[in-house]
Amino acid sequence: MKLYEYMGKDIFRREGIPVPRGKAFFSPEGVADFVSGLPSAVVKSQVLSGGRGKAGGIKFPGTPAEAEAAAGELLSTVIKDLPVHAVLVEERLQIDKEYYVAITVDGARRKPLVIASAHGGVDIEEVAEEHLVKMHVDVHAGLQPYFGREVARRMGLPPDEARQLSQLLVKMYHLFRTYDAELVEINPLVVSGNQLVAADAKITLDDEASFRFPDWLPRVEERTEKEQRAAEIGISFVELGGDIGVMANGAGITMATLDMIHHFGGSPRNFMDAGGGAGTEATARALEILLSTNPKAILVNIFGGITRCDDVARAFARVKETVGIPVPIVIRLVGTNEEAGVEILKQQGINAYRTVQDAVARAVELAAGKEAI
Amino acid sequence: MAVIIDKDNVILVQGITGKQGSFHTAQMLAYGARVAAGVSPGKGGWEVHGVPVFDTVAEAVEKHPITSSIIFIPAPGVKDAALEAMSAGIKTLVIITEHVPLHDELDIMAYAEKLNVTVIGPNTFGIISPGQSKMGIMPNSIYTPGPVGVVARSGTLSYEIAYNLTVNGIGQSTVVGLGGDRVVGLSFTDVLEKFERDPETKVVVVVGEIGGNAEEEAALYIRQMTKPVVAFLAGRSAPPGKRMGHAGAIIERGKGTFASKVAALTAAGAKVAVLPWEVAELVKEALEG
Known part of the structure; x- marks a missing residue:
């Protein structure tokens, strides 16, 4: 889960990472008052996508009244399809230099990775490889001050900045570990006077670790309402917009099922990975979500391993008997407890397919309105 | 012969009394x-399907000549269970559990590297050497012994492929699931190296998907391999910026695309199947060639 900048900066402040004086507002009320206490101000829309400056999401008002007007204007805009719910009003910094620093996970090396550059303030993907400092962290050793000094040396920083960067990295790493972050990024990290200050804050938390933070869960909505309902029952669901509702078990086979639908000339309405080991209850609720998207046909592709075919079949029987299944449905069912599952479906008048190519081809025909055989 | 596990593999099940562990x-x-x-x-003192249950891994290892452990513990307890197994001297670990926190995975892998432990997963279907041993959740009926090594990021998709090989009369030496998470214990290259050295394996099948650069890195090693490689990749039709189930299965900033992976694998000499059921055909050609 990505956090908004103001949430990230709240965490930075708590962890002792220097940030500009600032406050988040959810309505323009009080902005002028707050700005009158600052030498000069910047008003930043709080959105998760990058490039908000280019999209007009950052304003530099001259007076407190202008700041309040700018906040009102930004709070009524939509940036890249997302309405702006909050603005961050901050002291405008004097910027002498802009650096880049981030901690992320290098999956290939299975280690935290620090990426830093003296060429900050721009999209880091556009910075040439020779201007990037990359150093892996050993989780047993942790990130000690020496590590930060070495990063600073490779960046070519003067001694006072090196000392500050070293302290900053130790704090960033502490945050990265204690908050279960996937990414902690500061871009730009500015030199203002002789102070390093985090002018932006990008933090992505690991959703899988949310059980460790029962009392402190920022709500950031990136999902549609149906995606949210699916997430609540532990199912991964992405809306795609075609006409064949798809359910499969396992991310890889679900993706391959979508590919096969395209191959046969059809168009999937969604990605739905009903997950490993989904029982009758979860499968039934997943099917109800699928039905609520009004597909022209439904294709189910189950290769049961940890998922048991009889559990899946029972879910379909239940939904058919209770709420009904008003669209054509094609089920491919093989694997663990296959015979029992096929039998349960047969009692419901549904013939399960064994091979995926037959099932996909049939679903594409049905969605195109071809007569049932 | 097979890779990682064979008929002499003696298994411990952590979380054996749970629904999945027991089943x-x-x-x-x-x-x-x-x-x-x-x-x-x-x-401790229970029995599950005739298998004795202990309170700790250390006790189980004292009383039985265990060589490997498979973990069916809920995600919050996986780090504890994995470190317990490694501390008790177990050198092969299969972690079936999905939704394990990323930082727990970092801690597990750092300890595994230090103690030289092979970790399969997390979020994997496991590993099977057909006819010899099985540590995982894959259906028993879809494999048969033979000359094809299979390494996959995704479980059910590998079932599809293995099943197709089996019904076409082509057996497998070992089928390994790397796991769908961003941090897992083995890379494609780690497993390809083992298959390259395994005398029984004649052809290797790589089952990959969009996102990350694991397949591109594998391609660098495939260049040097003497054995033919057949690949299948999922996600050809996936839209950019959408996470397709697996944490890693996302095309970000134009990286990890289907086209880039197909290009890398093809340039390395691998044959890439367009549809899952074409894999068996390409493998057959490779075995005959």
């Missing part, structure tokens, strides 16, 4: 795998 212990036993013991804290 798949029965499946592994039915396959003929040597499940010697289980661990479930507080349930």
Whole structure:
């Protein structure tokens, strides 16, 4: 889960990472008052996508009244399809230099990775490889001050900045570990006077670790309402917009099922990975979500391993008997407890397919309105 | 011969008294795998499908000649269970559990590197050497012994491929699931190196998907391999910026695309199948060639 900048900066402040004086507002009320206490101000829309400056999401008002007007204007805009719910009003910094620093996970090396550059303030993907400092962290050793000094040396920083960067990295790493972050990024990290200050804050938390933070869960909505309902029952669901509702078990086979639908000339309405080991209850609720998207046909592709075919079949029987299944449905069912599952479906008048190519081809025909055989 | 596990593999099941642990212990036993013991804290003295249960891994290891452990513990307890197994001297670890926190995975892998432990997963279907041993949740019926090594990021998709090989009369030496998470214990290259050295494996099948650069890195090693490689990749039609189930299965900033992976693998000499059922055909050609 990505956090908004103001949430990230709240965490930075708590962890002792220097940030500009600032406050988040959810309505323009009080902005002028707050700005009158600052030498000069910047008003930043709080959105998760990058490039908000280019999209007009950052304003530099001259007076407190202008700041309040700018906040009102930004709070009524939509940036890249997302309405702006909050603005961050901050002291405008004097910027002498802009650096880049981030901690992320290098999956290939299975280690935290620090990426830093003296060429900050721009999209880091556009910075040439020779201007990037990359150093892996050993989780047993942790990130000690020496590590930060070495990063600073490779960046070519003067001694006072090196000392500050070293302290900053130790704090960033502490945050990265204690908050279960996937990414902690500061871009730009500015030199203002002789102070390093985090002018932006990008933090992505690991959703899988949310059980460790029962009392402190920022709500950031990136999902549609149906995606949210699916997430609540532990199912991964992405809306795609075609006409064949798809359910499969396992991310890889679900993706391959979508590919096969395209191959046969059809168009999937969604990605739905009903997950490993989904029982009758979860499968039934997943099917109800699928039905609520009004597909022209439904294709189910189950290769049961940890998922048991009889559990899946029972879910379909239940939904058919209770709420009904008003669209054509094609089920491919093989694997663990296959015979029992096929039998349960047969009692419901549904013939399960064994091979995926037959099932996909049939679903594409049905969605195109071809007569049932 | 096979890679990582063979007929001499003696298995411990951590979380054996849970629903999944118990069910798949029965499946592994039915396959003929040597499940010697289980661990479930507080349930020492129980038996599950005739397998004795202990409170700690150390106790299980004292009493049985265990060589490997499979973990069916809920995500919050996986780090504890994995470190317990490694501390007790177990050198092969299969972690079935999905939704394990990223930082727990970092801690597990750092300890595994230090103690030289092979970790399969997390979020994997496991590993099977057909006819010899099985540590995982894959259906028993879809494999048969033979000359093809299979390494996959995704479980059910690998079932599809293995099943197709089997019905076409082509057996497998070992089928390994790397796991769908961003941090897992083995890379494609780690497993390809093992297949390259395994005398029984004649052809290798790589089952990959969009996102990350694991397949591109594998391609660098495939260049040097003497054995033919056939690949299948999922996600050809996936839109950019959408996470397709697996944490890593996302095309970000134009990286990790289907086209880039196909190009890298093809340039390395691998044959890439367009549809899953074409894999068996390409493998057959490679075996005959």
